[in-house]
Amino acid sequence: MKAISYSRTGDSSVLHLHDRPVPEPGHGEVRVRIVVSGVNPTDWKHRKGEAPGQELEFPEVVPHHDGAGVVDAVGAGVSEFAVGDRVWVFMAQLDRPDGTAQEYVALPAAAVAPLPDGVGFEVGASLGVPAVTAHRALTVAEGWPSRLQPGALAGATVLVAGGAGAVGHAAIQLARWAGARVITTVSTAEKEALAAAAGAHHIVNYKAGDTAKAIRAVAPDGVDIVVEVAPAQNAALDAAVVSNRATIAIYANDGGSSVELDIIPNMWVNARYQFLVLYTVGADALAHGRDDVAAAVRDGAMGVGESNGLPLHYFPLEDTAAAHDEVESGVTGKVLVRVGE
16 A cells, blocks of 8 residues: 655655555554545644654654544454444544555544545544544533533633634634634634634634724623633733633644743633643543544534635645645645545
8 A cells, every 4th residue: 555654853855655565453443444634733743853863753654643534444342333434533643653644544443433424535534633622622611511512612602713723613613513602813804704614703803903802892701711722922812801710721832832921810810721732631532522523523513625614725645745844834724635535
């Protein structure tokens, strides 16, 4: 089978296309024939490492956590999937060297979720890390449910920072599906249109005036949950717009690796800061995210493509290096690699 891999850190030139044996699923595993592989920032960051030429944790790494395809074989002990099932996969590389940038991947059944008939593989490949991250950010708030379903966030106001990004897009869709009122911030008119297509109720261009005033105008009592991508840049804004006992869920460090908090404004509203990363969040949180996201997919709440607020950019498997470069450049939308048919 054809696969992309790398054996040392560096720029995208370390990625190579080659043939490798088709893997056999072990106990508790399924083998998936990958149709579409999703590329996330974590993929190029892992490949790049802290410096070129660093030794990897495995001799060879096939990149990409996310993808979608068809179950091709089932290992012993697996009863929830059968050959021919359409599925999406996530966290394929968690403690493993084999991701989805290859024609077949064997991985634990816990990293696989059903993809309903009629839902495109491009949707499945766009879920994974962004959607499960968004789920975690929306389910860590004091006083609100730890699982998502329709009505779970009824009465809540959610602020999504950077609503045109992949995680922001998923957060808008999941929060709206769960019944929240959704506000998001963006930086351009183009991104305003994308956030509206994703389903945000209120959109604030943070380069076009007083952002805190604009948010307070639509949420005078403050926002209950903040899905935060840039805590260093937005610390003062978050403190100015949150409600009492609000949670700011931080999943990235865009704009800086440290944050300075003004104690009194945060203390006065009993603000809670929750950091999160999927690598160490634990099996239960991953399973809850998988199952709740799968339910939202079944309900038709997780569309992709420009008409749904997330433009798609496709690359063939042999051009995976260019796909990595596109993500690293900060392209708006989701980068996908076509692996099979």
